[in-house]
Amino acid sequence: MQVFQADVEKSRDFLYELFKRNTSDEATDWLNDKLEKVKGANSARELYWAFSAAPRFVGKTVLQLQESELSKADVLRPGFNPSKWTTDQTARTLLLLSIPHQDQNEFLHKLNQLFSTAEMGELVALYASLPLLPYPGDFKLRAAEGIRTNMGTVFEAIALDNPYPADYLDEGAWNQLVLKTVFVGKPLYRIYGLEIRSNPTLARILSDYAHERWAAGRTVTPELWRPVGPFLNAFLMEDIKRVFAHPEQIQQEAAALACSQSNFIPAKELLEAHPVLKNKIETGELNWNYIGRKSLPAN
Amino acid sequence: MAPEKMMFIDPHIHMTSRTTDDYARMQEAGIVAIIEPSFWLGQPRTEIGSFKDYFSSLLGWERFRASQFGIKHYCTIGLNSKEANNEALAEQVMELLPLFVLKEGVVGVGEIGYDDQTAAEDKYYRLQLDLAKEVGLPVQIHTPHRDKKAGTIRSMKVAMEHGIKPHMVIVDHNNEETVKDTLDGGFWAAFTIYPNSKMGNERMVEIVKQYGTERIIVNSSADWGVSDPLSVPKTASLMLERGIPAEDVRMVCYQNALDAFGQSGQMNESDWLQPANVDQRDKFQDNSVLRGGQTPVVGEFKTRNELKENIVK
Ligand SMILES: [Zn+2]
Numbered sequence: 001m002q003v004f005q006a007d008v009e010k011s012r013d014f015l016y017e018l019f020k021r022n023t024s025d026e027a028t029d030w031l032n033d034k035l036e037k038v039k040g041a042n043s044a045r046e047l048y049w050a051f052s053a054a055p056r057f058v059g060k061t062v063l064q065l066q067e068s069e070l071s072k073a074d075v076l077r078p079g080f081n082p083s084k085w086t087t088d089q090t091a092r093t094l095l096l097l098s099i100p101h102q103d104q105n106e107f108l109h110k111l112n113q114l115f116s117t118a119e120m121g122e123l124v125a126l127y128a129s130l131p132l133l134p135y136p137g138d139f140k141l142r143a144a145e146g147i148r149t150n151m152g153t154v155f156e157a158i159a160l161d162n163p164y165p166a167d168y169l170d171e172g173a174w175n176q177l178v179l180k181t182v183f184v185g186k187p188l189y190r191i192y193g194l195e196i197r198s199n200p201t202l203a204r205i206l207s208d209y210a211h212e213r214w215a216a217g218r219t220v221t222p223e224l225w226r227p228v229g230p231f232l233n234a235f236l237m238e239d240i241k242r243v244f245a246h247p248e249q250i251q252q253e254a255a256a257l258a259c260s261q262s263n264f265i266p267a268k269e270l271l272e273a274h275p276v277l278k279n280k281i282e283t284g285e286l287n288w289n290y291i292g293r294k295s296l297p298a299n
Numbered sequence: 300m301a302p303e304k305m306m307f308i309d310p311h312i313h314m315t316s317r318t319t320d321d322y323a324r325m326q327e328a329g330i331v332a333i334i335e336p337s338f339w340l341g342q343p344r345t346e347i348g349s350f351k352d353y354f355s356s357l358l359g360w361e362r363f364r365a366s367q368f369g370i371k372h373y374c375t376i377g378l379n380s381k382e383a384n385n386e387a388l389a390e391q392v393m394e395l396l397p398l399f400v401l402k403e404g405v406v407g408v409g410e411i412g413y414d415d416q417t418a419a420e421d422k423y424y425r426l427q428l429d430l431a432k433e434v435g436l437p438v439q440i441h442t443p444h445r446d447k448k449a450g451t452i453r454s455m456k457v458a459m460e461h462g463i464k465p466h467m468v469i470v471d472h473n474n475e476e477t478v479k480d481t482l483d484g485g486f487w488a489a490f491t492i493y494p495n496s497k498m499g500n501e502r503m504v505e506i507v508k509q510y511g512t513e514r515i516i517v518n519s520s521a522d523w524g525v526s527d528p529l530s531v532p533k534t535a536s537l538m539l540e541r542g543i544p545a546e547d548v549r550m551v552c553y554q555n556a557l558d559a560f561g562q563s564g565q566m567n568e569s570d571w572l573q574p575a576n577v578d579q580r581d582k583f584q585d586n587s588v589l590r591g592g593q594t595p596v597v598g599e600f601k602t603r604n605e606l607k608e609n610i611v612k
Contacts, residue, residue, distance in 0.1 A: 045397065052401035056564060117351060117398045119358035151363045 005136045005167070006077035012097045014076055018063055019090045027058040031091050038098045044110060051095055051114060055088040055121060062086050077131050079163025079192040085128065092125035093132065101134045108138055115142055120151055127157040130164035137168065144173040147180060155184065159191060166193025175202045178227060179209065188223040189292025198227035207239050214242075222254030222295050226288045229261030237266050244270065253277060254291055305549065306571075309531045310334040310556035311410070311439070311471055311489065311518035314361055314372070315353075316341075321521075321528045322368035328532040331571040332371040334560060335361060336410035336439050339379050341523055347391040350378075354399045362404060371571045373560065375409030375439045376400050383423035384415070393426055400434050406563040407431070409439025410471060413450045416443060421457070428461040437562050438463060442472045451477045455484050469516065469559050478506060482514060487559045491520040492530035500534040504541045512550035516559065 020028050034050035037043055063085050065073075073080045082090070096114075101107040111133070115126055127146045130139055143165055146158035158165065159181050165174060174197050181188055188194060206228050210220045225243060228236060243255035256277035259267040271278050280286035307330045314322070314335050325333075335357055344350055357374040365372035376399045378392045400408060408431035413420050431438045438458060443450035451470060458468050465485035473481055473488045481488040492500050503517060519530035527533070535552045539545060560566050 048398050049401055052398070052403075055403050113398070117355060117395075119355070119402050119404070120363065121403055123359075151359065 001135075002137060003134055006080070006132045008097055008101070008132070008134060011076055011132045012094060014069075014072060015082070015090055015094055015097070018065070018069065018082070019058075019087065019094065022061060022063045022090075023058055023087045027087070027091075030057040031094065035094060035098045038095050039100065044113070047095060047099060047110060048113065051092055051122065054091045054095070058087045058091045060086045060088045060121075063090060077163065079166070080131050081161040081163075081192070082128075084161060088121065089125040089128060092122065093129040096126075096129050097132060104135055104138075108135065111139075120154055123149075123151070123154045124157040127154065128162060130158070131162060131167075136164065139164070140168055140170070140173075143169060144176075147173060147177045152184065155180070156186065160186065161190050161192065163192040166191075166197050171197075171199060171201065175199070175205060178202055179205055182206065182209065182221060182224055185221070187292050187295075188221070188226060189289045194227055195230075198230055200231045203228040203231035203236060207236055210239060219246075219251075222250050222291050223288070225254045225258040226291075229258035232258065232262040232264045232267045234266070237264070237270075240267070240270065244274070250291060250295055253280075253286055256281060257286065257288060257291065305329050305532075305535060305545070305553070306331045307531045307535060307552050308332045308334075308556040309519050309521075309528070310469070310516060310560060311336055311491065311520045312528060313338055313520070313522035314365065314528075315356065316523035317521060317528055319364065319368065322365060322370060325528055325532075326368045326370055328529050330370060330532065332373065332557075332566070333365065334373045334375060334406055334439075334556070334566075336375045336407075336441075337377050337379060338410055338441070338522070339381050343382055343385065345385075345388070347388060347395065350388075350392050351395055354395070358399070358402055358404060373404050373406045373566055375407035376402075376405050377408045377411040377427055377439075378423055379410060380412050380414035380420045380424065380441060380443075383420045384417055386419050389419065389423050393423070396427070396430060400430065400436060404565055405436070406560040406565045407437040407439045407469070408434075409437075409469075410441035411438065412440040412454045413443045414441075416446065416450055416453070424454075425457060425461060428458055428463055431467075432461060432463055435563075437467045437469060437560055440468060440470045442470060442477065444472075447472075447474070448476050448480075452480055455481065455486055459484075466559075467562060471518065472520070475502070475506065478510060478515075482510060485514075487514045487516055487555065489516040489518055489556075491518050492527070492534050493520070494525055494527050494530075500530065500537050503534050504538050504543065507538060507543055507547065507551055508541075512547045512555070514555060514559075515551045516555045517552050518556075 019031065037046040038050065063082060065083050070081065070083060073082055099107055099110055114122065118126055130143060133139065143158055146154060149155050159177050165177055169177065178191065178194065181191060206224050210224060213220045232240065240255050240258055243251050246252060256271055256274055259271040260281045277286065309330055312333050312335060314333065337354065337357065354376055362372040376396060378389055383389050399405065408427050411424050411427045413424065428438060440454050442454060455468070455470065469487040469489055470481045471489045472491045478488050490503055490506065492503055507515060517531050517534050519528055520526060521528040521530065531552050535548045538548045557566065557568060
């Protein structure tokens with residue numbers, strides 16, 4: 001059984017420095033006091049109160065991260081990306097990382113209490129902290145639950161910029177995560193591990209979804225074809241041809257990218273027929289992240 | 300004379316039992332913020348998990364649902380008087396409350412107090428007063444329907460015994476018989492406007508004319524029963540019609556509620572005046588209160604009801 005996915009001490013030091021730099025001395029003093037208390041074994045009540053009350057003492061400012069800090073985060077835990085984290089969220093995660101974890105049952109009991117009574121801001125902190133927590137295997141069902149939420153911010157916390165799902169979810173839950181991200185109009189390029197975890201079933205589900213939308217006279221996000229590309233077959237090629245025929249440039253670009261991911265001969269041939277796009281892909285000028293940013297400027 | 304440009308707060312409304320249509324109409328009528336006190340659901344809960352999920356839904360789903368219609372949702376957390384009579388369960392609820400009272404958007408301990416005025420009600424009322432004092436939150440009191448005057452006076456007396464300052468206590472469901480004692484004691488006096496009982500809004504107009512606006516608050520207490528989620532704006536409309544100055548209407552239908560519950564530190568005007576600056580992650584997200592393909596609309600709802608419809612004589 002895996003106990004750690006990231007070094008708890010180092011994660012704590014890293015987040016603490018970020019927190020300190022992004023908040024006031026009073027807030028840091030408040031947190032220091034609470035972190036000390038939470039370290040004690042019989043400290044459930046201290047933990048619950050501090051976890052609830054954090055925003056009123058540390059504020060809810062978005063962290064300002066430097067490039068070097070982002071890379072450091074990624075070294076600490078591959079895919080870990082706190083660039084949209086807030087001060088309260090960071091404080092809460094620091095509290096979680098300070099809970100004694102030698103006793104697995106004790107640790108999980110406290111986490112379960114927090115999850116099962118959490119409000120939105122707390123859920124955001126809890127789900128976003130998953131890639132740093134000990135005993136990652138024990139949070140699979142929680143993560144799947146997070147995907148079913150109706151609350152946008154909570155869904156984002158688990159689905160976007162979070163490496164936990166790609167590393168731990170089973171295929172069914174993973175596919176739901178991707179489909180729901182498309183469904184609620186959030187950016188796929190912020191799903192960590194999208195390419196690594198794409199699979200034929202997901203490609204089929206996304207194609208079905210596209211057909212449903214088309215039948216209703218609506219469009220689909222060009223990002224949808226990203227996890228479909230590697231699994232192109234005779235059936236899915238019909239979709240790609242349709243996307244190529246779309247008047248919008250971004251749709252054609254997406255179709256070309258999907259073809260470029262495939263070893264299916266008809267896909268290669270179709271891409272050959274669009275040399276300008278093919279060339280842009282080869283030079284790196286055209287890629288999926290570019291499509292993602294372009295199709296969802298608001299995100 | 301519809302008070303179109305006025306902002307209202309309904310500091311006592313049970314949205315759990317209302318539909319999103321109500322939210323749409325409330326938003327259109329000028330309600331910018333509401334407070335949902337924990338209360339009973341019409342039949343008693345029999346398991347602690349029901350309380351936990353109920354409290355969670357007040358803080359989670361209901362807050363989210365309100366935000367979808369441009370309304371800020373706050374709540375008060377507590378064990379209601381009716382359910383205090385199941386002592387075995389009440390004990391467990393008391394253990395659960397500390398997990399909730401300091402959460403964001405919790406503006407008080409409530410609604411607590413007396414229903415039948417039993418010994419069990421008294422015990423859990425007192426325990427919750429201690430909790431409110433410990434965490435520095437206002438207390439929202441439900442006053443009994445039967446033996447109201449004595450019950451109201453007793454609620455206030457017990458709050459004082461526990462060292463709670465009157466300015467930290469909002470006494471709900473006042474009427475002509477209780478208002479003087481409540482105001483004289485230095486407490487906030489809230490009035491619930493019901494279509495067919497308790498306070499009608501014509502009576503409310505008279506109370507404001509007689510007692511002024513200091514520490515007087517209007518609410519709807521709308522829930523699963525015969526009640527009206529537009530009681531606050533409708534009462535405001537009637538007050539204006541009857542010649543009460545707009546500033547006075549603003550006090551009793553907005554400002555006093557904000558001042559009373561704002562003492563929690565959890566409710567600020569900026570929460571709704573500049574929603575985008577408060578928490579940008581809280582802005583209108585995917586809208587699952589709507590059904591497939593519907594587009595979330597905010598601020599352009601059409602209501603079929605006239606404000607005048609609910610003038611209670
Ligand atoms: Zn009530």
